[in-house]
Amino acid sequence: MLPFANNRDVRKIETDHPWPAAAPAQSIYELLTDIAARHPARPAVTFQLFSDPDAKAETLDWQSLRAEVTQLANLFARLGIGPEDAVAFVLPNSTETVLTLLAGMVAGVVVPINPLLEPDQIASILRETQARLVVTLAPFPKTDLAQKTAAAVAMAPEVETVVEVDLLRYLTGIKRVIVPLLRPKVKVTHQARLLSLRAEMAGEAADCLRHPDQGRDRIAACFHTGGTTGMPKVAQHSYSGMIYNGWVGHSLLFTETDTVLCPLPLFHVFASHVILMGGLCSGAHTVFPTPQGYRGAGVFDNFWKLVERWQVTFLITVPTALAVLMQRPVNADISSVKTAFSGSAPLPLELFRRFEGATGVSLVEGYGLTEATCLVSCNPVEGEKKVGSVGIPFPHCNVIILKDTPEGLTECAIDEIGEICVASPGVTEQGIYKDAIKSAALMYEGQYLRTGDLGRFDADGYLWITGRAKDLINRGGHNIDPAIIEEALATHPSVAMVAAIGQPDPIAGELPCAYVELVEGADVTVDALMKHARIHVTERAAAPKYVEILPELPKTAVGKTFKPALRKLAIARVLDASLAEAGFAARVVSVRDDIKFGLIVCLNSNIDEEEAKISQVMDRFSLKWEYRAEPQLISELLTK
Structure with a gap:
């Protein structure tokens, strides 16, 4: 690895x-062929x-x-896939997911899709x-x-094969x-033919490609952004961008002797481009525990024992996972671990202290985003x-x-907050x-990606994320950084x-x-948390007016906290209270995403009340609304 301690080292x-x-290869297949020649018998993925x-592995x-x-x-080439054709996958983690990700890039353009998305969202990505x-x-x-994917394929007529x-x-x-006796029945209503991956693979050559690598x-990849509501946007990734990520991983983080525990999903760039590509460049071994990663049954309870089993040297995590891990004892020998890398969201200071205190492992916080590969x-x-802070920009990454x-x-x-832009x-x-059109709106001077994240550089060149532009709380024209509130409440010992x-x-x-x-087993009242916030939130206007457990x-x-769901909960709660105070029986049944209007509040349609009078209440909040009969309640957002 190259020395990486400060900005002088970066220069x-x-x-x-x-x-x-400096790129180690021009294509993914060239990179894979090179690493297989250098370290043929070393473990690659588990x-x-x-x-x-x-458990069996x-x-x-x-x-x-x-x-x-x-x-x-x-196989993909035999089925008609060429360099510009998309191969989508809707899969949890598995060996086959790794194979599909890499083979999709080799044969065509791979499109990883979050299996938690709804059929219409999956179909939207397939069509785009x-x-x-x-x-x-x-x-x-x-x-x-299988049922969700079948429904999505039925809405995407260009899909020929599943x-x-x-x-x-x-x-x-x-x-x-x-x-096999418990397999659910799937009614196939789509136009595509069905094939078995392993059965079809078996007859294909394993030594060379049908069509030589260009x-x-x-x-070679399209990764979608967004959470679990709305229609995700699709970002394009090139061989050079993905290989750059792998080169950074190899140059600064991993060697062929490292074992990386990665309980993150392969439809996300963190697992795919940082960890797997880092392995492709360095020869490091990556372990994927359970199809659902951190969400898998027993993963948190067995986490430290898995570290001991695989002699893990490098942990990959996110703040929400760290918060759960800190509620479990370190019940195994983890002396092999050198570093833990946390990304996807800002890391609360209190959580950082808890982790390093409990494990003795150095924790490194980083920053990246799908749009920048x-x-x-x-x-x-x-x-x-x-x-x-999220440290200093990597070599060949210019941030303004x-x-x-x-x-x-x-x-x-220096120390002035603005929008982070990346080239x-x-x-x-x-x-x-x-x-x-969406792409052009994100660019500055044709080369810088406008991230939408707010941040600043300190005098030593360290980058600090201060929030999302859209996450700022606008109280009467005064912008409040939510991190001020989050950091204050996180210092309470009962708060995870x-x-x-x-x-x-x-x-x-x-x-x-x-x-x-x-924290699991904690017993604290909302009043106690409100009092704690009033004492510890440094900005008086930022003290929360409402706290809910x-x-x-x-x-x-x-594992990133999904604030859009919380905004919908808050909207429903506040509007219900206002409607009740005005004497109306109507209540919010859902808050839905709308491409044109953003959010629309849906009121129960079986209430016979004058729309004009209800509008007087709703218009005070500048929200669009409609009567709509919907069986689900807003609280279901928490169970998605």
């Missing part, structure tokens, strides 16, 4: 290893279906991984990418993924006999780690902070999104996680409120 790396000359530390070495990726890429082939699970007990992955092969003994840069910055492993002025966009001074090999010249948002107010526009997830904060599939 030296840029001088000694100019990009793109997957275990169950979280028990003694499957490991592929680099030579075997290259052979199976070659077979699957040849014009996917011709979809890989998903065969019917399996306790999952409706290739199924059967998890049955991971089972042994009595389970292997019983599971060895040139091109768009992931990596932007991190605290240097060998240098000063400023807790709360911009603010709006009467003269237009202007670069901010790097991961920001593609072809455009960020497949939608050219906090999310602060703005709740609607007819006078101030928004007032700060907070939702809290408690939830069993669990809503989260995205990668």
Whole structure:
């Protein structure tokens, strides 16, 4: 690895290893072939279906991984996939997910899709990418993924083939006999043919590709952004951008002797581009525990024992997962661990202290985003780690902070907050999104990605994320950073996680409120948390006007707190109270996303009350509304 302790080291790396000359390969297949030649017998990827530390696991070495990726890429080519054709997958983690991700990039353009999305959202991605082939699970007990994907494919007429992955092969003994009897029936109503991935792969060559690798840069992946509501946007990733991420991982973080525990999903760039690509460049071994990763049954309870089993040297985590881990004892030998890397969301200072105190492991916080093919910055492993910052930008990644002025966009001074903008090999010249209009709106001077994140640089060149522009709480024209509230409440010993948002107010526009997830077994009142906030929130106007304790904060599939769901809860709560105060029987049954209007409040339609009078209440909040009969309640957002 290259020395990486400060900005001087970054400048030296840029001088000694100019990009793109430093790129280890021109394509993913070239990269895979090279690493298989250098470390053929070293472990590449491991997957275990169950979280028990003694559970059966499957490991592929680099030579075997290259052979199976070659077979699957040849299958895709036989099914008509060329370099510009999309291969989508709707899968949890598995060995086949790794193979599909890599083979999809080799043969065409891979499109990973979050299996937690609804059928209409999956279909939207399939249509936007014009996917011709979809890989998903065969019917399996306790999952409706085959049914959801079938419904999505029926809404995406360009899909010609569905290739199924059967998890049955991971089972042994009595389970292997019983599971086929429990398979759910799936009514196929779509136009695509059904094939079995393993059966079709078996007849393909494993030593060379049907169509020789072109060895040139091109768009080879489309990753969607967004959480679990609305229609996700699709970002384009090139070979060079993905290989850049892997090069950074190898140069600064991993070697072939490292073992990385990665309980994050492969449809997300963190697992795919940082960890797996880092392995492809370095030869590091990546372990994927359970199909659902951190969400898998028993993963948190067995986490430290899994670390001991695989002699893990590098942990990959996110703040919400750390909060849960800190409620479990460190009940195994974790002396092999050198570093833990946290990303996806800002790390609360109190959580950082708890983790390092409990484990003795150095924790590195980093920053990246899907639109930039992931990596932007991190605290240097060998240098000063400023807790709360996301470190210094990686080599060949230029970050500037911009603010709006009467003269237009202007670069901010040291410690001045503005919008973070990124230019790097991961920001593609072809455009960020497949939608050219959306893509153009994100660019500054044709090369910088406008991230929408707010931040500042300190005098030492460390980047600090201060929030999302859209997350700021606007109280009567005064912007409040939710992190002020979150950091204050997180210092309470009973609090595991906090999310602060703005709740609607007819006078101030928004007032700060907070939702809290408690440490397991904790017993604390809302009044006690309100008092704690009043004492510890440094800005008087930021003290929350409302605090609610939830069993669990809503989260995205990668463990990021999902604030849109909390905003909908707050809207429903405030509007219900206002309607009741005005004497109306109507209540909010849901708050739905709308492409044109953003959010629309839906009131129960069986209430016979004058719309004009109700409008007088609703219009005070500047929200669109409609009568609508919907069976689900807003609280269901927390269970998605």
